[in-house]
Amino acid sequence: MLSVVIRDYEVRDFKDIVAIDAEAFGDRNPVYDAYIYVTFGSDLIVADLGGAVVGYIALVDYGKEAKIISFAVKREFRGKGIGSKLLKAAIERCKQRGKERILLEVRVSNVVAQRLYKKNGFKIIDVIPNYYNDGEDAYLMALDLKGQ
Numbered sequence: 001m002l003s004v005v006i007r008d009y010e011v012r013d014f015k016d017i018v019a020i021d022a023e024a025f026g027d028r029n030p031v032y033d034a035y036i037y038v039t040f041g042s043d044l045i046v047a048d049l050g051g052a053v054v055g056y057i058a059l060v061d062y063g064k065e066a067k068i069i070s071f072a073v074k075r076e077f078r079g080k081g082i083g084s085k086l087l088k089a090a091i092e093r094c095k096q097r098g099k100e101r102i103l104l105e106v107r108v109s110n111v112v113a114q115r116l117y118k119k120n121g122f123k124i125i126d127v128i129p130n131y132y133n134d135g136e137d138a139y140l141m142a143l144d145l146k147g148q
């Protein structure tokens with residue numbers, strides 16, 4: 001069993017976030033991405049394994065709604081429940097903040113992530129054609145928190 005601690009981002013985590021982003025989303029600029037999460041994010045929640053960050057989930061505040069703008073776990077630590085813990089922590093945080101809905105976009109081919117989202121109550125509400133740089137479509141998924 002990995003003893004992962006789920007906590008808020010600290011400045012010393014920046015380089016780990018950049019490395020995880022680079023590994024997970026190779027077609028983007030990871031330093032710029034991490035800068036966006038830290039600067040424009042409302043919450044950046046990380047999975048800490050012995051002082052090193054092995055996963056993160058980034059939220060942006062849209063008033064009554066929140067959006068998950070990025071979510072990744074270091075490849076060698078995937079499939080061990082860390083992503084589930086991060087997603088549940090993000091959902092809890094949104095409930096605490098009184099959000100009515102959480103939104104996210106996911107590649108139509110990313111069935112692993114879609115399964116995790118569906119397991120946690122998210123539903124596909126739309127398809128966004130040509131959303132990614134390579135032309136792939138995105139599913140817009142939503143979790144309704146009203147009344148929860």
Ligand SMILES: CC(C)(COP(=O)(O)OP(=O)(O)OC[C@H]1O[C@@H](n2cnc3c(N)ncnc32)[C@H](O)[C@@H]1OP(=O)(O)O)[C@@H](O)C(=O)NCCC(=O)NCCS
Nearest residue numbers: 024071072073078079080081082083084105106112113116
């Ligand atoms: C999506 C992601 C964050 C999930 O993180 P994770 O730590 O692997 O999540 P979990 O361990 O909680 O597993 C989630 C599910 O994926 C399966 N899974 C994911 N990666 C796996 C792997 N390498 N080996 C085996 N199973 C894996 C798990 O079995 C689990 O499914 P189940 O609950 O039906 O058994 C991670 O796969 C990732 O970083 N992917 C690349 C970036 C990405 O796609 N981000 C989402 C963008 S919208």
